[in-house]
Amino acid sequence: MSKLTLGSLFDGSGGFPLAGLLSGIVPIWASEVECYPIRVTTRNLPWMKHYGNICEMDGGKVEPVDIITFGSPCQDMSIAGKREGLSGSRSGLFHEAVRIIREMRRATNGEYPKYIVWENVPGALSSNGGEDFRCVLESICGIADETVSVPSVKKWLNAGEIVGDGYSVAWRVLNAEHFGVPQRRKRIYLVADFTDGCAGKILFESEGMPWDPPQSFSERQGSAGGAGEGSEKTGTVCLNDQGGERMDVTHERTATLRAESHHPPLVFENHSQDCRFRGPLDVAQTVLSTYGTGGNNQPFVVEDKP
Numbered sequence: 001m002s003k004l005t006l007g008s009l010f011d012g013s014g015g016f017p018l019a020g021l022l023s024g025i026v027p028i029w030a031s032e033v034e035c036y037p038i039r040v041t042t043r044n045l046p047w048m049k050h051y052g053n054i055c056e057m058d059g060g061k062v063e064p065v066d067i068i069t070f071g072s073p074c075q076d077m078s079i080a081g082k083r084e085g086l087s088g089s090r091s092g093l094f095h096e097a098v099r100i101i102r103e104m105r106r107a108t109n110g111e112y113p114k115y116i117v118w119e120n121v122p123g124a125l126s127s128n129g130g131e132d133f134r135c136v137l138e139s140i141c142g143i144a145d146e147t148v149s150v151p152s153v154k155k156w157l158n159a160g161e162i163v164g165d166g167y168s169v170a171w172r173v174l175n176a177e178h179f180g181v182p183q184r185r186k187r188i189y190l191v192a193d194f195t196d197g198c199a200g201k202i203l204f205e206s207e208g209m210p211w212d213p214p215q216s217f218s219e220r221q222g223s224a225g226g227a228g229e230g231s232e233k234t235g236t237v238c239l240n241d242q243g244g245e246r247m248d249v250t251h252e253r254t255a256t257l258r259a260e261s262h263h264p265p266l267v268f269e270n271h272s273q274d275c276r277f278r279g280p281l282d283v284a285q286t287v288l289s290t291y292g293t294g295g296n297n298q299p300f301v302v303e304d305k306p
Contacts, residue, residue, distance in 0.1 A: 071119040
């Protein structure tokens with residue numbers, strides 16, 4: 001049995017191709033415009049072909065693949081942005097991905113791609129009062145059935161499924177902290193199956209499959225502890241800027257990283273000979289090689305190279 005193949009649009013540094021490799025799927029090509037991410041993937045996945053700007057691609061002329069993945073730009077649908085939605089210049093590139101998928105389907109008489117995976121921020125569910133996500137669903141369902149019409153709803157749920165004649169689409173909000181990543185990072189994942197009604201099975205019934213997180217990850221799936229639990233826990237303490245004056249304290253994981261804050265940065269003094277710290281301070285003290293060496297902590301500097 002031949003392995004499934006994958007093409008990655010808006011590839012970034014190859015997150016979807018890496019996930020494919022871990023699942024026994026072969027990445028064939030990618031589309032990305034930023035130089036540094038392309039350097040990362042060409043070094044780590046040298047066999048993968050790069051097509052550059054998605055707007056210049058023709059889906060009918062690139063190598064047909066079983067799966068097309070695309071984390072289209074999220075800035076215009078994020079709650080941290082201006083909420084221009086799918087009409088924005090960045091998030092609107094979603095339509096370019098749909099165009100490429102349609103072109104490949106026409107060129108292969110509907111055989112490829114068999115599946116697509118779309119990833120985006122949870123804000124896509126509420127962008128433009130939910131109309132943007134309705135358009136996403138209708139556009140993707142329309143790849144298999146051009147007559148389909150997805151009705152508007154007052155509020156989209158965090159998980160759902162549409163099953164049509166010979167195709168299915170399912171979506172779900174997942175949190176990175178439940179998969180071994182020390183960070184709270186929620187994202188929508190949408191799977192479309194153009195061969196059958198298995199999108200929901202693919203997305204919702206993964207428990208116990210070979211690619212599930214190891215037990216050590218599962219043990220950490222609970223929510224990160226709040227400030228009140230800090231005295232009973234050990235490990236890394238994270239001070240998380242939530243975009244306002246509130247500062248959450250979590251253990252062993254950060255909140256979603258953001259590009260802005262609305263208060264001055266917090267600087268804490270890490271005592272050089274033990275694990276005491278105090279602050280906030282306006283200016284950090286001198287960085288010393290003895291940081292963290294007291295109190296049975298790991299040293300701040302672990303190797304001295306000439």
